[in-house]
Amino acid sequence: MESEDAKKIIKRLDILINLLLSNTQQNKIKDADKIVSLKGLGLSASEIAEITNKSRQNIDVVLRRIKQKK
DSSP: OOOHHHHHHHHHHHHHHHHHHHHSSSSSSOOOHHHHHHHHHOOOHHHHHHHTTTTTTHHHHHHHHHHHOO
Protein backbone atom coordinates (compact mmCIF):
# COMPACT_ATOMS: atom_id res chain seq x y z
CA MET A 1 0.00 0.00 0.00
CA GLU A 2 1.38 3.39 -1.01
CA SER A 3 1.80 6.07 1.59
CA GLU A 4 -0.03 9.37 1.23
CA ASP A 5 3.28 11.15 0.52
CA ALA A 6 4.11 8.71 -2.27
CA LYS A 7 0.70 9.30 -3.86
CA LYS A 8 1.27 13.07 -3.78
CA ILE A 9 4.69 12.68 -5.39
CA ILE A 10 3.32 10.43 -8.11
CA LYS A 11 0.53 12.91 -8.84
CA ARG A 12 3.00 15.78 -9.14
CA LEU A 13 5.28 13.75 -11.43
CA ASP A 14 2.34 12.90 -13.69
CA ILE A 15 1.44 16.57 -13.90
CA LEU A 16 5.01 17.60 -14.70
CA ILE A 17 5.27 14.99 -17.42
CA ASN A 18 2.05 16.26 -19.00
CA LEU A 19 3.32 19.85 -18.93
CA LEU A 20 6.67 18.89 -20.41
CA LEU A 21 5.04 16.95 -23.20
CA SER A 22 2.75 19.81 -24.09
CA ASN A 23 5.70 22.23 -24.22
CA THR A 24 7.65 20.07 -26.65
CA GLN A 25 5.00 20.40 -29.31
CA GLN A 26 5.42 23.14 -31.87
CA ASN A 27 2.47 25.09 -30.55
CA LYS A 28 3.38 25.91 -27.01
CA ILE A 29 0.41 26.14 -24.71
CA LYS A 30 -0.50 29.43 -23.10
CA ASP A 31 -0.13 30.02 -19.38
CA ALA A 32 -3.90 30.23 -18.99
CA ASP A 33 -4.30 26.83 -20.62
CA LYS A 34 -1.66 25.37 -18.30
CA ILE A 35 -3.49 26.80 -15.31
CA VAL A 36 -6.79 25.33 -16.45
CA SER A 37 -5.15 21.96 -17.07
CA LEU A 38 -3.56 21.92 -13.64
CA LYS A 39 -6.86 22.88 -12.02
CA GLY A 40 -8.55 20.12 -13.98
CA LEU A 41 -6.03 17.67 -12.57
CA GLY A 42 -7.20 18.57 -9.09
CA LEU A 43 -4.56 21.01 -7.92
CA SER A 44 -5.42 23.95 -5.71
CA ALA A 45 -4.67 27.53 -6.71
CA SER A 46 -1.77 27.56 -4.25
CA GLU A 47 -0.27 24.43 -5.77
CA ILE A 48 -0.70 25.83 -9.28
CA ALA A 49 0.99 29.08 -8.23
CA GLU A 50 3.93 27.14 -6.85
CA ILE A 51 4.34 25.06 -10.01
CA THR A 52 3.96 27.95 -12.45
CA ASN A 53 5.96 30.48 -10.42
CA LYS A 54 3.03 32.89 -10.43
CA SER A 55 1.26 34.50 -7.51
CA ARG A 56 -1.82 32.91 -5.99
CA GLN A 57 -3.74 36.08 -6.86
CA ASN A 58 -2.71 35.76 -10.52
CA ILE A 59 -3.97 32.18 -10.62
CA ASP A 60 -7.27 33.21 -9.04
CA VAL A 61 -7.74 35.98 -11.61
CA VAL A 62 -7.02 33.67 -14.55
CA LEU A 63 -9.40 31.00 -13.25
CA ARG A 64 -12.12 33.58 -12.57
CA ARG A 65 -11.82 35.08 -16.08
CA ILE A 66 -12.00 31.66 -17.70
CA LYS A 67 -15.04 30.75 -15.61
CA GLN A 68 -16.78 34.00 -16.63
CA LYS A 69 -16.20 33.25 -20.32
CA LYS A 70 -18.09 29.96 -20.05
